[in-house]
Amino acid sequence: MEKQKISTAVINRLPAYLRLFSELEEKGVAHVSSNEISEMMGTTASQVRQDFSNFGGFGRQGYGYDVKYLCEQMQSILGLDKTYNLVIVGGGKIGQALANYGGYDKLGFYIKAVFDKEVWHVRVPSHIDVFDTEKLADYTAKNKIDIAIICTPKEVALETAKKIKDCGIKAIWNFASQEIKLDGVHVENVHLNESLFLLTYKINSEQN
Amino acid sequence: MEKQKISTAVINRLPAYLRLFSELEEKGVAHVSSNEISEMMGTTASQVRQDFSNFGGFGRQGYGYDVKYLCEQMQSILGLDKTYNLVIVGGGKIGQALANYGGYDKLGFYIKAVFDKEVWHVRVPSHIDVFDTEKLADYTAKNKIDIAIICTPKEVALETAKKIKDCGIKAIWNFASQEIKLDGVHVENVHLNESLFLLTYKINSEQN
DNA sequence: TAGATTGTTAATCGATTAACAATC
DNA sequence: TAGATTGTTAATCGATTAACAATC
Numbered sequence: 001m002e003k004q005k006i007s008t009a010v011i012n013r014l015p016a017y018l019r020l021f022s023e024l025e026e027k028g029v030a031h032v033s034s035n036e037i038s039e040m041m042g043t044t045a046s047q048v049r050q051d052f053s054n055f056g057g058f059g060r061q062g063y064g065y066d067v068k069y070l071c072e073q074m075q076s077i078l079g080l081d082k083t084y085n086l087v088i089v090g091g092g093k094i095g096q097a098l099a100n101y102g103g104y105d106k107l108g109f110y111i112k113a114v115f116d117k118e119v120w121h122v123r124v125p126s127h128i129d130v131f132d133t134e135k136l137a138d139y140t141a142k143n144k145i146d147i148a149i150i151c152t153p154k155e156v157a158l159e160t161a162k163k164i165k166d167c168g169i170k171a172i173w174n175f176a177s178q179e180i181k182l183d184g185v186h187v188e189n190v191h192l193n194e195s196l197f198l199l200t201y202k203i204n205s206e207q208n
Numbered sequence: 209m210e211k212q213k214i215s216t217a218v219i220n221r222l223p224a225y226l227r228l229f230s231e232l233e234e235k236g237v238a239h240v241s242s243n244e245i246s247e248m249m250g251t252t253a254s255q256v257r258q259d260f261s262n263f264g265g266f267g268r269q270g271y272g273y274d275v276k277y278l279c280e281q282m283q284s285i286l287g288l289d290k291t292y293n294l295v296i297v298g299g300g301k302i303g304q305a306l307a308n309y310g311g312y313d314k315l316g317f318y319i320k321a322v323f324d325k326e327v328w329h330v331r332v333p334s335h336i337d338v339f340d341t342e343k344l345a346d347y348t349a350k351n352k353i354d355i356a357i358i359c360t361p362k363e364v365a366l367e368t369a370k371k372i373k374d375c376g377i378k379a380i381w382n383f384a385s386q387e388i389k390l391d392g393v394h395v396e397n398v399h400l401n402e403s404l405f406l407l408t409y410k411i412n413s414e415q416n
Numbered sequence: 417t418a419g420a421t422t423g424t425t426a427a428t429c430g431a432t433t434a435a436c437a438a439t440c
Numbered sequence: 441t442a443g444a445t446t447g448t449t450a451a452t453c454g455a456t457t458a459a460c461a462a463t464c
Binding site for chain 3: 443444445446447448449450451452453454455456457458459460461462463464
């Protein structure tokens with residue numbers, strides 16, 4: 001059972017592929033060539049074919065790739081053919097914004113509850129429960145939760161992550177500006193500030 | 209005047225360096241070696257020195273790097289020794305969240321106004337103005353704005369970006385899930401969804 | 417001074433691009 | 441069938457790591 005490790009360079013491109021293919025499907029495009037894909041993505045046809053070959057290849061010689069099939073495959077690879085239950089830990093500005101956003105349901109990401117030290121400060125839609133952070137372990141024992149979103153101040157982000165891990169949650173989406181790295185838990189760090197700083201870097205170095 | 213192009217691999221690491229050095233400065237650490245930095249960042253000392261040498265090198269042989277100086281340098285390179293005026297275009301959930309967040313002021317990023325088609329829906333702190341999107345050109349003619357944040361629905365993100373460019377704003381921080389690429393404007397695309405999808409990929413491929 | 421650690425040059429590794437036989 | 445386009449192998453390019461003389 002050799003699971004050939006796929007490079008992060010490739011993996012990081014997968015969501016962009018999915019976005020493109022979804023668009024094409026909406027437009028009713030039936031099939032595309034690697035060359036067309038590369039032009040739309042701003043890369044090379046070689047890279048597109050090389051990327052796909054990591055997953056065994058999705059195409060037919062002389063025809064190209066079936067758009068619908070590409071969509072299905074990308075979704076399946078990214079795990080988007082499943083649904084996920086989420087909790088938010090930290091009900092401040094960012095936590096509330098995510099809870100109130102409401103755009104995740106239709107992607108199969110269900111935000112079930114928000115945990116905060118001061119529940120009375122937290123305003124979220126009525127279908128989302130709000131509990132004291134103390135209750136996290138109890139709650140996750142009774143409810144299957146796949147992903148925890150950390151929206152705490154950065155000072156407590158790391159200890160929060162450890163608690164989440166102890167609750168048996170296997171994945172963390174971290175919005176605190178404190179890098180989190182923890183064995184046995186999948187973590188994706190967002191770091192909005194870093195993105196903004198890259199922009200100011202560009203502004204000041206004036207190299208388009 | 210040869211401006212040697214610095215690779216994006218290096219640039220993408222700069223904000224993480226800054227974060228580390230700020231932490232060290234807070235803790236009162238006076239100086240560090242490339243080896244210590246590499247351990248804290250999870251890279252190699254070689255890479256650290258190689259990265260710094262892109263900017264001429266910051267250290268002294270036998271001593272290492274002065275933490276305070278490193279902070280200053282990183283901030284200066286990233287343009288964080290300046291202040292910026294921002295407007296938000298699109299006053300929906302995300303736009304309001306950013307306007308209400310309030311954490312950017314102390315970094316020197318001043319959110320001055322929010323533009324939306326339906327101003328009466330937009331609730332933001334009183335020091336931030338709210339205008340109809342029509343007024344964007346007028347406003348930017350009278351006020352120096354450095355960065356526009358796009359928080360519109362993805363369907364209108366691209367045309368919004370073009371309007372912003374026509375107003376003479378030189379940088380866009382894009383939160384719409386529509387990739388924006390426009391000549392003559394610096395763009396940083398956020399794509400929160402992609403980050404979430406990378407997490408579900410990890411969950412499903414079970415390779416830590 | 418001797419020890420430590422830099423900045424830089426050289427070697428290695430990995431990712432991207434090019435080329436092409438296989439085949440729809 | 442002939443043309444188009446794949447999947448894959450080989451070549452190139454760039455980024456990371458190792459090594460070391462320079463020097464604080």
